[in-house]
Amino acid sequence: MITSGTTGDRAFPEVNINADLVITGGGLSGVCGAITAARQGLKVVLVQDRPVLGGNASSEVRLWILGATSHMGNNNRWAREGGLVNEILVENTFRNPESNPIIFDMVLLDKVTQEPNITLLLNTAVYAVEKKDEATIGALKAFCSQNQTTYTLTAPLFCDASGDGVVGFLAGAAFRMGAESSDEFGEKFAPSAEYGELLGHSLYFYSKDTGRPVKYIPPAFALKDITTIPRFKSFNAGDFGCKLWWIEYGGRLDTVHDTEKIKWELWKIVYGVWDYIKNSGNFPEAETLTLEWVGMIPGKRESRRFEGDYMMVQQDIIEQRTHADAVAFGGWSVDLHPADGVFSEKPGCNQWHSKGIYQIPYRSLYSRNIRNLFLGGRIISASHVAFASTRVMATAAYATQAAAMAAVICKEQGVLPAAVFHQGLVPVLQKRLQQTGQHIPGLALQDTEDLVQTAAIKASSEMVFTGFPGGAFPQPLQLSVAQLLPLPQGRISPMVFHADAAEDTTLEVELRISSRKGSHTPDITLEKQTIAVHPGRNCIQLSFNTTLEQTGYAFIIFHKNPLVQLHRTAKRLTGVLSVFNTVNKAVSNYGKQTPPEDIGMETFEFWCPQRRPEGYNIDLKYETGIQLFSAENIRNGTDRPVSAPNAWVADWSDAAPQLGLRWDAPVTIGHIDLFFDADYDHPMESVLMTHPETVMPFCVRNYRIKDAEGKVLAEVTDNYQTHNRVQLVEPVTTSGLVVEMEHPSAEVPAAVFAIRCYR
Known part of the structure; x- marks a missing residue:
């Protein structure tokens, strides 16, 4: 039995937690930052x-x-973010190809709770900052509404990934809110006052077909006249979720x-929209649709942006x-929205893409005036225009991984965030x-600790690409x-x-x-040819007079002609794909970007892949063979295609592919x-969209590792992840290793980007 005591005796419990790093904000950025730091040995509190x-x-x-891949609607090939962002998206695609948001919640929770170095505090809001001095945070005060407990969180380092920058704000970190003028940074795309200086919030709904008529009575607060929304004709019964961004x-x-005021306005709009759809x-x-779900909190785009030692601007993104x-890196478009949102007469967004990914x-990633504060998520140091690209979740989380790893360096070296730059620790x-x-x-990674750098490498075979083996099939050239x-x-x-044709063309x-x-924007034309195609099957040789000055990707372009059927293949190959000059309205891709001259953006065409099972390769033969898939690639320090495949790929006919060290x-x-x-080219959208595969077709599923005497050190089956760390039970001393693997399928040869061995 519990007795109450006197009123003056009552207080909520207080818990003190000391850690190496406190991360505020459990969005994708906070999650990726927390796991990154925890796996490197830091004790992390994630609030x-x-x-x-x-x-x-x-x-x-x-x-x-989404991030640099932009729904596969831009020219950023193989641009999905790496590290924890990649791991989580691959995991979700494997477990949750239907993109169920509830399952995705579980994927994130599972990832975090598997890390013993993370203390997770849910339902816990930071409300105060205790400072050691004017420029140093000492502790955070936080309150959990569910267990009525107050927490004091102490650490030498803090990372604010809260979206609104609650820690930075309370700590006195320099920040900005609203747009800079075009004069401040020379940004030609800086918005006018008419367009507005802040992006708004969004709130979504889901509908469901019940198979029988469903009546809908709107709440009294629902917007009565949906025609007050300039784009009311865009509403339809089929769109739901974040398609209603x-x-x-x-x-x-x-x-x-x-x-909260904004949320209520959005609720009025959503329930009014549904009234319009159901009852107009x-x-x-x-008639048979019901409103299954409406968001309880709005999705925020923009609020405070904090100042670091460098502020990213439009030119960083467009000029790379x-x-x-x-x-x-980032690669989303510079994506500004009118401040009046759904009530604006202007288009809902104003996306301008760059020709490639850009460095961050x-x-x-750290505050310029609070010495132990890292900036994570969307609040990193960027102008309003640059923020229009860096704000998206995959990019924000990718940058936060870097901030978290910097916290590891700070702990190991006994320094504060700015010292990582000023004391020359950035290469580390x-x-x-x-x-x-x-x-x-x-x-490229320069890793002297990697024992593979001093090994002799031998492969059972190496792809010399002369063409795709097996049968081909014709497809009309409906698109270039x-x-x-x-x-x-x-x-x-x-x-x-x-190529096949029914008539001369x-x-x-x-x-x-x-x-x-x-980069992968085909903006330099080296040669053009007009080729006669006759009725029936045509075997055509292409000869170019060009000499390439450096190794890189070339685009062999076949322009649209529905009278021609070009032969395609179902074979896939790491670092090789087909791209199409097509339209993706979801990311303002209309085949060619033609911006006004005075906004600092570039004109170019979009050449983008099609999602599998489409997007077949063209059945090209390359007579002398392309020798860019050698075993030496596994130690070249680049673990994805960039200017070359950067992978070892086994020959199609190799029955037992293996790499020997x-x-x-x-x-x-x-x-x-x-x-x-x-497959770094797949965006792997986490919700709403479904995916035809749970495992990417290029990924090696089964492999074993043996030492020089043939002893099996590890055997892995059903792999689907990019990065596999094989931690040996006991260190092994040997003069060699062999990695034996199976081809992913009959259509795709085995490929490895990197093998690295450490003491």
């Missing part, structure tokens, strides 16, 4: 003010996770302190400026990130298509393809490359890292 993890990606909001409001208000008589197909302290510098940070699968554009091929420096060899063929190394003297190995191909 989340909601009952689930994921933030805008959670079942509470239900926005899909444009139900947006609040950009003229304080997007922090007016959030304009949607007879909605290089930074010596690059630690991450470390100096943008970059190396640690790359070792865990973090791709940094323009930077290009085969994206990695070609070595030097003279381009003749190619052969087959011509086929326009082009050879193009990209003007920027490592041999050292002149025995070495001691404690763990082995392997990086396989889980």
Whole structure:
């Protein structure tokens, strides 16, 4: 029995937790940061003010996770983010191909709770900051509404990934809110006051077909006249979830302190929209639909942005400026929305893409005036225009992984965040990130600790691409298509393809490359040809007079002609794919980007893949063979296709593909890292969209590792992840290793991006 005592005796319990790093915000950014730091040995407290993890990606909001891949609607090939972002998206695709948001909640929770170094506090809101001095945070005060407990969270380092920057704000960190003028940074796309300075919130709904008529009576607060929304004709009975991203409001208000007011306005709109769909008589197909779910909290786009030692600007994104302290990348469009949201007469968004992915510098990931505060998620140091790209979840989480790894360096070196840059520790940070699968554009891993760097490498076979084996099938040229091929420096060899036609016609063929190394926008035309095609099957040889100055990807373009059927193949190959000049309205891709001259954006065409099972390769033959798939690639320090496949690929006919490593003297190995191909070109949207595969077709599923004497050290079956770490029970001393593997399928040969061995 519990007795009450006197009123003055009562207080909520207080719990003190000391850690190496406290991360505030349990969205995708906070989750990826927490796991990254915890796996490196830091004691991490992850504080989340909601009952689930994921933030805008959670079942509470239900926005899909996107980043540089942009729904495969831009020219950023093989651009899905690495590290924990990649691991989580691959895991979700494997467990949850239907993109159920409830299952995704579970995927995130499962990932976090598997880490013993993470203390997770759900339903716990930070409300105060205790400071050691003017520039140093000492502790956070937080309160959990469910257990009525107050927490004091003490650490030498803090990371604010809360979206609104609650820790940074309370700590006195320098921040901005609203747009900069075009004069401040020379950003030509800086918005006018008419357009507005803040992006608003969105709130979604889901509908369900019950199979029988369903009556709907709207609440009294529902918007009565949906025609007050300029785009009311865009509403239909079929769209739901984050396809309704444009139900947006609040950009003229304080997007922090007016959030509840904004939410109520969005509720009015949503319930009014559903009343319009159900009761206007304009949607007879909605008769059996019911409103299954409406968001309880809005998805936020923009509020505070904090100032670091470097503020990213429009030019960083569009020009892909290089930074010596690059630690991450982005690639979403510069995506601004009118501040009036759904009530604006203007289009719901204003997306302008760049020609490739861009670097994110470390100096943008810590506060310039609070010495022990890292910036995570969407609050990193960026102008309003640059923020329009860096704000999306996969990009924000990718940058937060870098901040978390920097916290590891700070702990190990006994320094504060800015010192990682100013004391020359960025190369250490970059190396640690790359070792865990973090791709940094323009930077290859230089890893002297990797024993593979001193090994002799021998493969059972190496792909020399002369063409795709097996049968081909014709498909009409309804769209212009290009085969994206990695070609070595030097003279381009003749190619052969087959085309069918019912009548005499011509086929326009082009050879193009990209003007920027490592990018995949075919904006330089090297040659054009017009080829006669006759009735029946045509075997056509393509000969180009071009000599390539450097190894890179070339686009063999076949322009649209429905009279021609081009032969395709069902075979797939790491680092090789077909792309199409097509339209993806979801990301403002209309085949060609033609911006106004005065906004600082570029004109170019979009050439994008089709989602499997479509997107077949063109059945091209390359007579002399492309020798860019050698075993040496597994130690070249780049673990995805960029200017070349960067992978070892076994020959199609190799019945037992394997890689062998041999050292002149025995070495001691404690763990082995392997990086396989889980298709970095697939966006793997986390909700709403379904996926035809649970495992990417390029990924090696089954392999075993043996030492020089043939003893099996590890055997893995049913793998589907990119990064496999094989931690040996006891270190092994041996003069060699052999990795035996199976081809993923008869259609796809085995491929490995990297093998690294450590003591």
